[in-house]
Amino acid sequence: MEAAVRIVERWLLGRLRHRTFYSLAEVNAAIADLLHDLNDKRVLRRVGVTRRQLFDELDRPALRPLPVERYVFAEWRIRRAGLDYHVEIERHYYSVPYRFAREQVEARITANTIEIFHKGERIAAHRRSSGNGKHTTIPDHMPSAHRRFADWTIERIQREASAMGPDVALLCERILADRPHPEQGFRACLGIIRLNKSFGRDRVNAACGRALEIGARTYGSVRSILDNHLDRTAASNGAASHEPIHHANIRGPRYYH
Numbered sequence: 735m736e737a738a739v740r741i742v743e744r745w746l747l748g749r750l751r752h753r754t755f756y757s758l759a760e761v762n763a764a765i766a767d768l769l770h771d772l773n774d775k776r777v778l779r780r781v782g783v784t785r786r787q788l789f790d791e792l793d794r795p796a797l798r799p800l801p802v803e804r805y806v807f808a809e810w811r812i813r814r815a816g817l818d819y820h821v822e823i824e825r826h827y828y829s830v831p832y833r834f835a836r837e838q839v840e841a842r843i844t845a846n847t848i849e850i851f852h853k854g855e856r857i858a859a860h861r862r863s864s865g866n867g868k869h870t871t872i873p874d875h876m877p878s879a880h881r882r883f884a885d886w887t888i889e890r891i892q893r894e895a896s897a898m899g900p901d902v903a904l905l906c907e908r909i910l911a912d913r914p915h916p917e918q919g920f921r922a923c924l925g926i927i928r929l930n931k932s933f934g935r936d937r938v939n940a941a942c943g944r945a946l947e948i949g950a951r952t953y954g955s956v957r958s959i960l961d962n963h964l965d966r967t968a969a970s971n972g973a974a975s976h977e978p979i980h981h982a983n984i985r986g987p988r989y990y991h
Contacts, residue, residue: 745772809843813850818918819875821858823848825865829875830858869917888916891923898930899939901946909951925953933960941965 746768755761773785781788813821819835820827828848830839834857842849843862850858860870888910895906906923910916929938941959950956959965 741772745776806844811841811843812838813841814838820869820871821850825867826863827867827869828858828860829869829871831875832877871917886920886924891920891927894927895923898927898935899942901939901943902926905942905946905951905956908946912951922951922953926956929957929960937965 746765749768750761750764753764755764773789775784777784778788783791811823813823815821815830815834815837816827817835818827819832820829821839821841823841823843828850830837830850830852834852837852839857840851842851846862848858848860848862849856850860858872858875860872863870891906891910892903896903906919906926909919909922913919926938926942929941933941937960938956941956941964944959944965945951945955948955950959
């Protein structure tokens with residue numbers, strides 16, 4: 735390597751050091767001329783042939799064709815699939831078959847794809863997505879109980895909830911925010927939205943308002959409020975009266991000083 739550097743400095747850079755160039759193309763053209771002279775015309779003393787002749791006689795016959803597929807740079811990372819059978823890669827979540835939930839896996843990351851392996855076997859492949867905190871889920875990876883939610887998105891749930899009332903929308907928003915992954919809250923939100931069929935929009939919205947006041951975040955809580963008609967009674971029985979109390983036995987401020 736050092737000898738090659740010395741040759742380049744002596745026969746190329748040294749001969750160009752006093753010339754002025756005004757573009758990269760000019761530099762490359764000048765170097766190409768000097769390379770032709772160095773490799774094709776200049777005879778090596780010890781062997782009596784040029785570098786080009788040596789290459790054609792020794793190196794070219796030994797060359798092998800390039801691989802058909804270009805080399806793809808990849809990174810490998812060890813991950814553990816979550817309870818929701820998704821693997822986090824750079825703030826995006828990719829699904830694996832649900833039976834691998836909580837299993838340790840290896841992720842092969844390229845510029846365009848994410849491949850996930852379990853004990854040497856590839857179990858999932860996805861197109862790489864940006865780290866936006868969202869999920870990429872293949873329906874076949876989902877247990878049958880989850881596939882019925884496959885057509886739903888966070889945006890669709892928020893839209894349906896908002897159409898039913900502000901309290902429904904707020905409760906669903908908090909349910910999704912409370913989960914490690916919003917998709918885990920789909921079942922509860924869809925259950926609440928579908929209560930409209932049995933109880934009507936107004937009652938469901940009132941029940942969600944009651945649930946918000948008592949800090950409840952589940953479908954079961956909203957259903958219980960409706961079944962027990964608690965949606966018809968405000969949790970706090972209305973705003974507390976702040977009018978002053980007039981009574982003969984009330985101590986005045988002087989009593990406390």
